[in-house]
Amino acid sequence: MPARGLASFGDARILLEKYLERARHLEIQVFGDSHGQIISLFERDCSAQRRHQKVIEEAPAPHLSDEQRESMSHAACDAARAVAYVGAGTVEFIADAYGAFYFMEMNTRLQVEHPVTEMITGLDLVEWQLRIAAGERLPRGQSEIRCRGHAIEAVSTPKSPKRASCLPLAGCCYFARH
Numbered sequence: 001m002p003a004r005g006l007a008s009f010g011d012a013r014i015l016l017e018k019y020l021e022r023a024r025h026l027e028i029q030v031f032g033d034s035h036g037q038i039i040s041l042f043e044r045d046c047s048a049q050r051r052h053q054k055v056i057e058e059a060p061a062p063h064l065s066d067e068q069r070e071s072m073s074h075a076a077c078d079a080a081r082a083v084a085y086v087g088a089g090t091v092e093f094i095a096d097a098y099g100a101f102y103f104m105e106m107n108t109r110l111q112v113e114h115p116v117t118e119m120i121t122g123l124d125l126v127e128w129q130l131r132i133a134a135g136e137r138l139p140r141g142q143s144e145i146r147c148r149g150h151a152i153e154a155v156s157t158p159k160s161p162k163r164a165s166c167l168p169l170a171g172c173c174y175f176a177r178h
Contacts, residue, residue, distance in 0.1 A: 022097045025049065025104075026061055028076035029117045029125070032085040033132050039142045040073040041117050041125075050157075057113040057153040059120050068099050079106060088114075088129045119151035 006012040029041040045061035046054040060069070076091035088110045095101040114125050128139060158169050 018102075020094060020096045020102075023047075024061075024095045025054075025092065026064075026072065026095050026101065027090050027092045027111075028073055029114065030076050030080045030085070030089050030091055031125075031128060031132065031138055032080050032087065032089070033138045034086050034135055035137050036084075037138050037141070038077045038080045038085065039138060039140075039145065040076050041121055041123070041145060042147050043069060043072060044113060044116055046113065053155070054113065055155050055157075057116050059116045059151050060147055065099070068095075068101070072101055075101070075103070079103065087132055088125060113153055116151045116153045120147050120149055121145060122148065 003012070005014060024045060024047045026043050026045055026047075028043050030038060031041065032038045042059060043061045043064070044057050044059040046057050049055055064072075072093060072095075075093070079091050080089060085106075085108075087108065090107040090109075090111050092104040092107065093101040094104050110125055110129060117123075118125055123140075123145070131139065
C-alpha cells in the first residue's frame with residue numbers, strides 16, 4: 001500500500017478517517033474584529049445535500065442539545081481566536097449521531113446561506129462585515145445576541161427528465177410567488 005500512495009500522490013503516508021454513520025454537516029457563523037473580539041451567531045444545519053451541494057440550510061439546527069450547541073459555538077470561536085481572525089467567517093463541522101463533532105474547515109467569508117442567520121438574529125451581516133473592514137468594533141457582544149425563530153433556505157435546481165444523469169441545468173423560472 002505505501003508504494004501505491006507514493007506512486008499516486010508522491011507521499012507514502014496513509015491518512016485514515018473515522019467513518020460517521022448518519023453524519024450531519026453543521027456550520028457556525030463567526031465574526032472577529034481587529035480589537036480581539038470573537039463571537040458566534042449560532043449554527044446552521046446543511047446536511048441535506050445533493051452531489052455535495054447544499055440543498056436545504058436550516059437555523060437553528062434541529063435536534064441539538066443546548067450543551068452541543070454551546071460546545072460547538074465555543075469550538076468555532078476558539079478556531080477563529082487561534083488565528084486572530086478578523087471579518088466574517090463560517091466554521092464547518094461534521095457531527096455524528098452520538099453528539100461528537102469534528103472540525104472540517106473554515107470559510108473566510110460570508111457564505112450564500114448567511115441570510116438564514118440574519119433571519120434568526122435580526123442582524124445585517126453584510127453591514128457588520130463592512131464595519132469590521134473599516135476597523136470598527138463588533139456592533140454587539142456575544143451576550144447581546146439572541147436566536148429568535150427558525151429559518152430555512154432551499155435551493156431550487158432545474159433538471160431535465162430527458163437526461164439520464166439528472167444533473168442540474170441552467171433554466172428559466174417562468175412563475176414564482178413571493
